Amino acid sequence: MENGTAAEKWRFRGNEVLNTASAITIRGVLNEVMDNIEESGPRPIIPLGHGDPSAFPCFRTAQIAEEAIVDAVRSAQFNGYASTVGIPPARSAIADYLSKDLPYKLSPDDIYLTIGCTQAIEAILTVLARPNANILLPRPGFPFYEARAAYSHLKVRHFDLLPEKGWEVDLDAVEALADENTVAMAIINPGNPCGNVFKYQHLKKVAATARKLGILVIADEVYDHLTFGSSPFVPMGVFGNIVPVITVGSISKRWIVPGWRLGWLATNDQNGILQKYGIVDCIKGFLNITSDPATFIQGALPQILGKTGDDFFSKIVNILREVADICYDRIEEIPCITCPSKPEGSLFVMVKLNLALLENIKDDIDFCVKLAKEESVVILPGVAVGLKNWLRITFAIEPSSLEEGLGRIKAFSLRHAKKQ
Structure with missing residues (x-):
């Protein structure tokens, strides 16, 4: 075969979905x-x-966090592979950290460690992406959700956040958008890009609306506790007895270490609905076929979460x-x-x-x-x-x-x- 014609026979092409998704x-x-x-x-x-x-x-970042990383590395206990869901001490530390703001206690089995909050988002969107499924996302919002949904062939419908109401969710729009193929809605609190903080009563209405529609709530709380106005941070997991809540978060923002890439996905579901409908098993399945966060950072987590001072x-x-x-x-x-x-x-x-x-x-x-x-x-x-x-x-x-x-x-x- 002549060199000049060989290229015409190549059968591979780049995945155009990647270019489209990354552009947004x-x-x-x-x-x-x-x-x-x-x-x-x-x-x-x-x-x-x-x-x-x-x-x-x-x-x-906090000095105690830096020391925790050094201690974890020097201990030589965290140089090997970790479990795909995360090492037990790190899962326990996150469960304790999140439980401080909840009316019930999370179990370490409710926690899954991820490479930053972005992988937690990837995990739950991939899990939910069955044929014809759609997800409700806020506008304005964090475009990684749209990009990842496009890559997973999960259809997107947008509900508005209302600037005249402090960027509250337009709950009437949520109800109007949902149909039998709607699987979840996402909220970001504290808000990116709006800088808003949802109040307890509004979050309770979000939970009631999601329950009425039979969908779960993805609560993006990567900015948890970074609040400085009149409204305190209220985690969506407070309403886990009303509706199943998947919380995604990380140490990136509160500890000012986005490059450490340590995040988590937490199931807030007192009624066992996520287990019954196969979501928990699918989360584990996703993590089985992806990478996990560096083990030494997982090893440092109990000290970072437990000993950083007020x-x-x-x-x-x-x-x-x-x-x-x-x-x-x-x-x-x-x-x-x-x-x-x-x-x-x-x-x-x-x-x-x-x-x-x-x-x-x-x-x-x-x-x-x-x-x-x-x-x-x-x-x-x-x-x-x-x-x-x-x-x-x-x-x-x-x-x-x-x-x-x-x-x-x-x-x-x-x-x-x-x-x-």
Whole structure:
């Protein structure tokens, strides 16, 4: 066979679903925005797009957490393979940690360790993805859910979060969207991208609605306890006697260590429904055919969860309260941007873009691309999280950098303001 014709016979092709799914992730969109920044520009890049505060000294993790990792490595007890569901001491530590906020006690058998919260999301969406099934997701939301659902051929229907009601779930829309093929709804609390914190009574209504529809609730609580407003964090598992709840979480945010990739999936189901309907066995089956988190990090978990002091958590929450206040106050000074409610949790806030006040700005993507190019400030276009012509801004950076970044956004907005 001639070399020139051999390529015509190759039978393999790339999986197009991967390209489609990855394009709608936050990383995919931010990479597109970042391509417009010259790395050697005169001013430092200010990252207000991706919520990773670990790069800033004021957000360094707890010393006890660092020591726990060192101790685990030096012990030489965690150099081998772990059980696919996680090592027993780590499962027990997570069960104890989550049970502190619940009216009942979780068992270690309710806990499954994952490579960050993203693998926990992968697990439950893969488990639920039977033919014709659909899942209800919030808009705005975290686009990894859409990307992973697309990859698993799980159909998606969106319910709105209502900005005029503090980003509460539109429960009427949830009922209208659901049909006999609906398997679950997801909520993120504290909220990414909105910075909201759901109240107890609203979560109880979510549980009652899900029970009425016969669907489970995926409770994404990766930002648990990162609250600094009037509403305390309430885990969805509190309502595990009303509806089956799958909680996904990690140490990434509260301990400021996203790169450690240690997460979990927890079953909150006092009535045994998840076991009866095969969900528990399928979770184990998924974990049997995937990778698991590094064993030494699992080994460190009892010390990390059990011995981190309240002073560390208070320090982080106080910094977040300070930068959230700065963010909200400075946004009010920018004419073309409106913030519907002050953030009370997580690391983000959603703001509405008024294009009518701007010259030569087509939409939210155009705004972010030109802002990056002209001001070396990176923020996320709202379309990436489901709301066109909105913006998601993270405030989880050093206060002085945040002030400068928002000042640059104001200067950019004034420069592009429509002439009167």
